[in-house]
Amino acid sequence: LNAAPGRAPRQQIRFLPAPAAGGGGAVELVAARVPVLADHPLVRGPRLRRLKIGAGHRLDVKASGVFVLGIGHGNKLLTDLYNCHLTKVYTVSGLFGKATDDFSDTGNLIEKTTFDHITREKLERILAVIQGANQKALLLYSNIDMKTQEAYELAVKGLIRPVAKSPPIITAVRCLQFALPEFQLEIHCLHETQQYLRKMVHEVGLELRSSAVCTHVRRVRDGVFTLRDALPRTRWNLQSIQEAIQNCQLKVETELEKTLG
Amino acid sequence: QLREDEEAAPVFQYAGKAARRKDRVFVWGFSFSGALGVPSFVRPDAGWKKPRRIQPTPYRLETEEKISSAACGYGFTLLASNTRDITKVWGMGLNKDSQLGFQRARRDQTKGYEYVLEPSPIPLPLEKPQQTRVLQVSCGRAHSLVLTDREGVFTMGNNSYGQCGRKVVEDEIYSGSHVIHQLKEFDSRVVQVVCGQDHSLFRTKKGTVYACGWGADGQTGLGHFNITSVPTKLHGDIAGVNIIQVSSYGDSCLAVSDEGDVFGWGNSEYLQLASVAETTQVNVPRHLPFKIGKVKEAACGGTGNIVLTEEGNVFVWGYGILGKGPNLVETAVPEMIPPSLFGWSDFSPDIRVAHVRCGLSQFAALTNKGELFVWGKNLRGCLGTGRMEDQYFPWRVTVPGEVVDVVCGVDHMVSMVRSFT
Numbered sequence A: 001l002n003a004a005p006g007r008a009p010r011q012q013i014r015f016l017p018a019p020a021a022g023g024g025g026a027v028e029l030v031a032a033r034v035p036v037l038a039d040h041p042l043v044r045g046p047r048l049r050r051l052k053i054g055a056g057h058r059l060d061v062k063a064s065g066v067f068v069l070g071i072g073h074g075n076k077l078l079t080d081l082y083n084c085h086l087t088k089v090y091t092v093s094g095l096f097g098k099a100t101d102d103f104s105d106t107g108n109l110i111e112k113t114t115f116d117h118i119t120r121e122k123l124e125r126i127l128a129v130i131q132g133a134n135q136k137a138l139l140l141y142s143n144i145d146m147k148t149q150e151a152y153e154l155a156v157k158g159l160i161r162p163v164a165k166s167p168p169i170i171t172a173v174r175c176l177q178f179a180l181p182e183f184q185l186e187i188h189c190l191h192e193t194q195q196y197l198r199k200m201v202h203e204v205g206l207e208l209r210s211s212a213v214c215t216h217v218r219r220v221r222d223g224v225f226t227l228r229d230a231l232p233r234t235r236w237n238l239q240s241i242q243e244a245i246q247n248c249q250l251k252v253e254t255e256l257e258k259t260l261g
Numbered sequence B: 001q002l003r004e005d006e007e008a009a010p011v012f013q014y015a016g017k018a019a020r021r022k023d024r025v026f027v028w029g030f031s032f033s034g035a036l037g038v039p040s041f042v043r044p045d046a047g048w049k050k051p052r053r054i055q056p057t058p059y060r061l062e063t064e065e066k067i068s069s070a071a072c073g074y075g076f077t078l079l080a081s082n083t084r085d086i087t088k089v090w091g092m093g094l095n096k097d098s099q100l101g102f103q104r105a106r107r108d109q110t111k112g113y114e115y116v117l118e119p120s121p122i123p124l125p126l127e128k129p130q131q132t133r134v135l136q137v138s139c140g141r142a143h144s145l146v147l148t149d150r151e152g153v154f155t156m157g158n159n160s161y162g163q164c165g166r167k168v169v170e171d172e173i174y175s176g177s178h179v180i181h182q183l184k185e186f187d188s189r190v191v192q193v194v195c196g197q198d199h200s201l202f203r204t205k206k207g208t209v210y211a212c213g214w215g216a217d218g219q220t221g222l223g224h225f226n227i228t229s230v231p232t233k234l235h236g237d238i239a240g241v242n243i244i245q246v247s248s249y250g251d252s253c254l255a256v257s258d259e260g261d262v263f264g265w266g267n268s269e270y271l272q273l274a275s276v277a278e279t280t281q282v283n284v285p286r287h288l289p290f291k292i293g294k295v296k297e298a299a300c301g302g303t304g305n306i307v308l309t310e311e312g313n314v315f316v317w318g319y320g321i322l323g324k325g326p327n328l329v330e331t332a333v334p335e336m337i338p339p340s341l342f343g344w345s346d347f348s349p350d351i352r353v354a355h356v357r358c359g360l361s362q363f364a365a366l367t368n369k370g371e372l373f374v375w376g377k378n379l380r381g382c383l384g385t386g387r388m389e390d391q392y393f394p395w396r397v398t399v400p401g402e403v404v405d406v407v408c409g410v411d412h413m414v415s416m417v418r419s420f421t
Helices: A072-084 A119-142 A149-157 A193-205 A238-260 B001-009
Strands: A012-017 A025-037 A051-055 A069-071 A090-096 A097-101 A109-113 A171-179 A184-192 A213-223 B023-030 B054-061 B065-071 B077-079 B088-095 B117-120 B134-139 B143-148 B153-157 B181-183 B190-195 B199-204 B208-211 B230-234 B243-248 B254-257 B262-267 B281-286 B295-300 B304-309 B314-319 B330-337 B351-360 B362-367 B372-376 B393-398 B402-408 B413-416
Touching: A051 A072, A051 B199, A069 A072, A072 A238, A097 A213, A109 B001, A119 A171, A119 A193, A119 B393, A149 B393, A171 B153, A184 A193, A238 B190, B023 B065, B065 B117, B065 B402, B077 B134, B077 B413, B143 B190, B190 B243, B199 B243, B254 B295, B254 B304, B262 B295, B295 B351, B304 B351, B304 B362, B304 B372, B362 B402
Parallel strands: B065 B134, B134 B190, B243 B295
Antiparallel strands: A012 A025, A051 A069, A090 A184, A090 A213, A097 A109, A171 A184, B023 B054, B023 B413, B065 B077, B077 B088, B088 B117, B134 B143, B143 B153, B153 B181, B190 B199, B199 B208, B208 B230, B243 B254, B254 B262, B262 B281, B295 B304, B304 B314, B314 B330, B351 B362, B362 B372, B372 B393, B402 B413
16 A cells, blocks of 8 residues: 555745846745655655554454454444444354364364254254244344334334344344255354354254254355455455455445434 | 274264154143142242242143143133043143032042142043043133044033033032033034033034024024023024034134135124124124135134134234234224234245134234244233233244144133154
């Protein structure tokens, strides 16, 4: 960024002494436009010494996926995006048959169980119950009085969203792949941490009378940012970052307007 | 080294390949009448336990056999199993009119219990007790009906209006009575019995409906407002129609034919039949010309009615908390409840309502995924939501299992649930 051509230095008008038109040692003041010395690159130094980068929702070390960053003035938009309470989508892969202490496959083994009695149908039943319980939590934390007609209208449209801080809520779960002992789930959630999702995989295993660990957690979508907008490792250069910021600007603005009004 | 340790670790088996899902019964609501069947709620058996007047969330009830049919009356419950054993029906709750049969007291062997706190077997005078099976039970305000597959219908309880199907005896004392009447004379085998508040309805295999009991609101549908003490066939708009389901709980009744038409009779003070009749009592079955599609199931409550159509839509009409917010208090024409309230969304488009049930002022709906939704007046915690407030739109009840059937009473509910794995 510092190598890019910067602003032209400011100009000022100074009255510089110059030898007079006539002869002799008389000195005359002549107006001239000269650049301000304070703006000279050698005096000023590099234009940007530090960049303020803020992170959006947390993504821990063992997980991967979309990670939203705000640069400079974009940090102000980050708080607004947080207050929008938009859902995030994760693809979580799990493995039946093991239980570890930190719910992932790299932890210390606690127990091994059989899993040949598990079918896709049983898994989907458990997922339906998880969804149902979390629907209730969604309604409770959205701070509306259940006795009003307004609450009924919102419930019909499905527009109920938590207003303030709340415990993790899962709005939708779906089983994408099921091949014993592995399985993959797609989870839409709010206010969660990746460790909570791993714990959920462990609890699903317990409900099915077996045990499960989580192998991968990948955030696929964070509010308006999808995998398509995200930059992979190979494209972490200035050009692509600038392009990405420009592409997302419109989307972010419309979303903020729609939600926060 | 770690990998080797892991491989060598023992493998535990919690459920084998032949693990079967277990059948359970959950109860909730007002418990001081004994209707929940948990004696420690009424008479605590340990020092630290306190009497629990209301059970606000589903509580598991241990039963000896798999319960295939249950019925909630006004302060009492009947549970029936499909077994061929001698004990087929259990009852708990109020027994002041012998609606649970004669329950011999332990202290004084000549008297019977007035309140039964635990599911106690009801002795039925069967001819072949080890071959007959009980198909269904039904309970009204102070009487109950038991339907068997080959020995007709057994009735017990209060008979002051002839609702038990036998002649009214003046000044009969119903408390501690041993009388259980057997009804066999119908044109074909009885396949469904339904109890209203003080009347009884019988549906036979041929599609005819018989009624007996109190008729002051026209709920017997026999064309008069008198008491009937012998089950008599109904005519009116259902004559010749093959009725596949009858429902009643208060003083009005609904019937569904095989072609998807709805017929109603009885009390219409709450606009239940206002679409066909101006009077507040209709004593002859009338066809209700609603254009809502083919009706699959209907349930009739005290002041409101609910039907389920073939497409899976739920319609409500009547008076009270109907399920469309606090603004809809009464309507004579059915209004649909949006399916998104039952969990239908773009993410899960194949959820639909499979059954509808009605209590006195509550409604319940079961989806095909086994979820239970309730709404209505939360009388003494009977909705099972965990809160004491009325519920103005369908709300999920968290039950640890897949709900197979639910029965609603006045202030308590019973559900038959299968565990997940």
